[in-house]
Amino acid sequence: MRIAVIDYDRCNPDKCGHFLCERVCPVNRMGGEAIIIDEENYRPVIQEASCTGCGICVHKCPFNAITIVNLPEELEEGCVHRYGVNSFVLYRLPVVKDGMVVGILGPNGTGKTTAVKVLSGQIVPNLCGYNDSWDAVIKAFRGNELQNYFEKLKNRQIKPVVKPQYVDLIPKAVKGKVRDLLKRADEEGRFDEVIRELELENVLDRDIKHLSGGELQRVAIAAAILRNAHFYFFDEPSSYLDIKQRLKVARIIRHLADSGKAVLTVEHDLAVLDYLSDVIHVVYGKPGAYGIFSQPKGTRNGINEFLRGYLKDENVRFRPQEIRFTKSSERKSQEGEILVEYPRLVKDYGGFRLEAEPGILYMGEVVSIVGPNGIGKTTFVKMLAGVEKPTEGEVDWELKVSYKPQYIKVDYEGTVYDLLSKINAGKLLNSFYKTELLNPLGVPDLYDKQVNELSGGELQRVAITAALIRDADLYLLDEPSAYLDVEQRLAVSRAIRHLMEKEGKTALVVEHDVLMIDYISDRLMVFEGEPGKHGKALPPTGMREGMNRFLAGVGITFRRDPDTGRPRANKENSVKDREQKEMGEYYYV
Numbered sequence: 397m398r399i400a401v402i403d404y405d406r407c408n409p410d411k412c413g414h415f416l417c418e419r420v421c422p423v424n425r426m427g428g429e430a431i432i433i434d435e436e437n438y439r440p441v442i443q444e445a446s447c448t449g450c451g452i453c454v455h456k457c458p459f460n461a462i463t464i465v466n467l468p469e470e471l472e473e474g475c476v477h478r479y480g481v482n483s484f485v486l487y488r489l490p491v492v493k494d495g496m497v498v499g500i501l502g503p504n505g506t507g508k509t510t511a512v513k514v515l516s517g518q519i520v521p522n523l524c525g526y527n528d529s530w531d532a533v534i535k536a537f538r539g540n541e542l543q544n545y546f547e548k549l550k551n552r553q554i555k556p557v558v559k560p561q562y563v564d565l566i567p568k569a570v571k572g573k574v575r576d577l578l579k580r581a582d583e584e585g586r587f588d589e590v591i592r593e594l595e596l597e598n599v600l601d602r603d604i605k606h607l608s609g610g611e612l613q614r615v616a617i618a619a620a621i622l623r624n625a626h627f628y629f630f631d632e633p634s635s636y637l638d639i640k641q642r643l644k645v646a647r648i649i650r651h652l653a654d655s656g657k658a659v660l661t662v663e664h665d666l667a668v669l670d671y672l673s674d675v676i677h678v679v680y681g682k683p684g685a686y687g688i689f690s691q692p693k694g695t696r697n698g699i700n701e702f703l704r705g706y707l708k709d710e711n712v713r714f715r716p717q718e719i720r721f722t723k724s725s726e727r728k729s730q731e732g733e734i735l736v737e738y739p740r741l742v743k744d745y746g747g748f749r750l751e752a753e754p755g756i757l758y759m760g761e762v763v764s765i766v767g768p769n770g771i772g773k774t775t776f777v778k779m780l781a782g783v784e785k786p787t788e789g790e791v792d793w794e795l796k797v798s799y800k801p802q803y804i805k806v807d808y809e810g811t812v813y814d815l816l817s818k819i820n821a822g823k824l825l826n827s828f829y830k831t832e833l834l835n836p837l838g839v840p841d842l843y844d845k846q847v848n849e850l851s852g853g854e855l856q857r858v859a860i861t862a863a864l865i866r867d868a869d870l871y872l873l874d875e876p877s878a879y880l881d882v883e884q885r886l887a888v889s890r891a892i893r894h895l896m897e898k899e900g901k902t903a904l905v906v907e908h909d910v911l912m913i914d915y916i917s918d919r920l921m922v923f924e925g926e927p928g929k930h931g932k933a934l935p936p937t938g939m940r941e942g943m944n945r946f947l948a949g950v951g952i953t954f955r956r957d958p959d960t961g962r963p964r965a966n967k968e969n970s971v972k973d974r975e976q977k978e979m980g981e982y983y984y985v
C-alpha cells in the first residue's frame with residue numbers, strides 16, 4: 397500500500413519551474429498519469445494507484461513538499477481518516493475506557509488531535525473513503541472495543557469535554573472573570589473542592605486576560621473537571637506548571653478516572669505521563685503525512701519502547717537510534733574558566749522579595765534553574781540580564797546576555813528566515829549550527845512561514861533558535877520545553893549542551909520537565925521560599941545535591957528506570973518512596 401502526501405503550504409509550482417514533479421515523473425514521461433495537474437486549484441495531484449513509488453519527485457521537489465511512503469497492507473483496514481486527496485492519513489485509534497487514563501505519546505503532527513476530534517464527535521471519520529456516516533463507522537469497528545463507544549456517540553449519549561493545548565489562546569476566546577467562567581462550568585456543585593485542589597482561590601476575581609500561563613492552565617483544567625461528562629481529553633495539561641503542580645494535576649486527573657470516567661491525555665513530560673496513565677499508545681509515522689496509533693501498552697513498557705524507537709509487538713522501528721539517559725548523576729562541573737562570580741543580589745518588589753546568595757558560573761556549562769512558579773526565577777534571570785536593577789547588590793559586569801522569555805510575544809511581520817537572518821545571518825550558514833541546532837529543530841522547514849502564523853510549538857523552536865544564534869556570553873532560556881514534543885525537547889537539550897560545550901559559553905535554563913533537566917544539566921540552581929511572597933536562590937550546586945534539596949522541598953522521590961536510565965516518579969507512600977525519603981535520597985539511590 398502506498399500513500400502520497402503533498403504539503404500544499406510548501407508547494408509552489410511557479411518557483412519550481414512550473415510543476416517540476418510532473419515533468420520528472422517517469423510514469424508521466426512514459427505517457428501515464430501518476431501526477432496530474434489540478435488546474436482549478438493550480439496544484440499537482442499524485443494518483444497513488446498509478447505511482448510506482450520511485451521517489452524521483454520527492455527528491456526533485458525543491459520545497460520538500462512531497463512524501464511517498466510504502467506501508468504494510470494490513471494497515472489499510474485500520475485507516476480511520478484522511479482529510480482529502482494527498483493529505484494526512486490517520487491509522488487506528490486509541491482505546492477509550494471508563495475508569496482509565498489512556499496516555500498518548502508521539503511527535504506533533506502525527507494525528508493526535510485528529511484522533512481526539514473523531515472520539516469527541518467533531519469529525520465523522522471517513523475511513524479514508526467517501527464515508528460520512530456514523531453507521532458505517534460502527535460497522536467498520538464491529539468487534540472492536542470502540543464499536544460500543546461510537547454507537548453511544550452517534551446517539552449523543554457521550555458528552556465529551558476537551559482541555560485545549562494552547563492555553564495562552566484562551567483569553568482571546570473567553571472574556572470576563574475567572575469565577576464566572578468556572579461557575580458556568582460547574583455542573584455538579586464541585587466548585588469549592590476543585591478551586592481548593594487547584595489552588596485557584598487567589599485568581600477567582602481576576603480577569604482572564606490578566607492570568608499567567610500557569611494560572612490559565614489550571615483554570616482550563618478546572619473548567620474541564622467541573623463539567624459532568626463521560627469522556628475527558630486533556631491536551632498537554634502540564635505546560636507552564638511547576639513540578640509540584642504537574643504531579644498534583646496528574647493526581648486530580650487520575651481521580652477523575654477513579655470515579656469511573658474515561659480519560660485520554662496527550663503529554664510530553666514523560667515523568668508526568670508515566671505518573672498519570674494506566675496504559676499508553678505510542679503514535680508514530682511522519683509528521684504532516686501519516687500517523688499510526690500503536691496497540692495499547694503498559695505505561696512503563698510503552699515509554700521505554702518509545703525511547704528505544706522500537707515497538708516490539710508491532711515489530712516496527714520508527715527511530716534509528718535509542719534515547720538513553722546517563723546513569724551517572726554527576727557530569728563535569730566546576731571545571732574550566734569562571735564566566736562570572738555574582739554577588740548577593742536582592743530584589744524587593746514590595747509584595748515580593750527575592751534574595752539570591754552569591755554564586756559562580758563557569759564557561760561551557762549548562763545550569764538548570766528549578767523551583768516553584770512565583771518564586772523569583774524570572775526576576776533573577778532578569779537581574780543577570782540587566783533588565784531589572786537589584787535593590788541590593790550590583791550587577792556591574794559587561795556580559796553579553798541573550799534571553800528567551802517564558803511567554804513569547806509575536807509582533808514580527810515577516811518570515812522566519814527574515815527574522816533569524818536579521819539576528820545573525822552568518823550562523824544560519826555555519827555548518828556546526830546547521831548540524832547541531834537548525835536541522836535537529838527542523839527550523840529550515842519553517843523558513844518560508846510567516847512568524848505571526850506559527851503554531852505554539854513552531855514559535856517556541858524559532859524563539860529558542862533566535863536566542864541561541866545571538867552572539868552572547870550567557871544564554872538565559874525560560875522554559876524552552878513548552879509546547880515541544882519529546883523528540884523536540886531532547887533535540888533542544890542536545891543543541892544547548894553541544895553549543896555551550898563547543899563555544900565555551902554558559903546557559904541558564906529555567907525548566908520543569910525532570911527528564912529534560914536530567915538530560916541537559918551540568919549543575920542545578922534551586923529556588924526555595926513561599927511563592928508570591930519571598931524567594932531564596934541557592935548558589936549552583938552539583939546535580940545530586942541540587943536534586944535532593946529540590947525534590948525534598950516538593951516531597952517527591954524519583955528512581956531511575958533500569959532499562960533506559962530515565963527518571964520515574966515513585967508513587968507517594970510506596971515502599972521505594974518511603975525508603976528513599978528515609979535515606980534522604982530523593983533522586984538517585
Ligand code: ADP
Pocket residue numbers: 479480483484503504505506507508509510511683684685
Ligand atoms: P497532532 O495533534 O499530533 O499534532 P494533528 O491531528 O493536529 O496532529 O494533525 C496531523 C496533521 O493533519 C497535520 O500535520 C496537518 O497537516 C493535518 N491536518 C489537520 N487538520 C487538517 C485539515 N482540516 N485539513 C487538512 N489537513 C489537516
Ligand code: ADP
Pocket residue numbers: 745747748768769770771772773774775776927928929
Ligand atoms: P518565577 O519565574 O519563579 O515564576 P517571577 O520572578 O516571575 O517568578 O515572580 C516572582 C514574584 O514576583 C511573583 O509573585 C510576581 O508576581 C512578582 N513580580 C514579578 N515582577 C514584578 C514586578 N515588576 N512588580 C511587582 N511584582 C513582580
Ligand code: SF4
Pocket residue numbers: 402406407408409412414415416417418440456457458459460461462
Ligand atoms: Fe513543484 Fe514541488 Fe509543488 Fe511539484 S510539489 S509543483 S515540484 S513545488
Ligand code: SF4
Pocket residue numbers: 420421422423424430431442446447448449450451452453454464
Ligand atoms: Fe511519479 Fe515516482 Fe513521484 Fe510516483 S514517486 S509520482 S512514480 S515520480
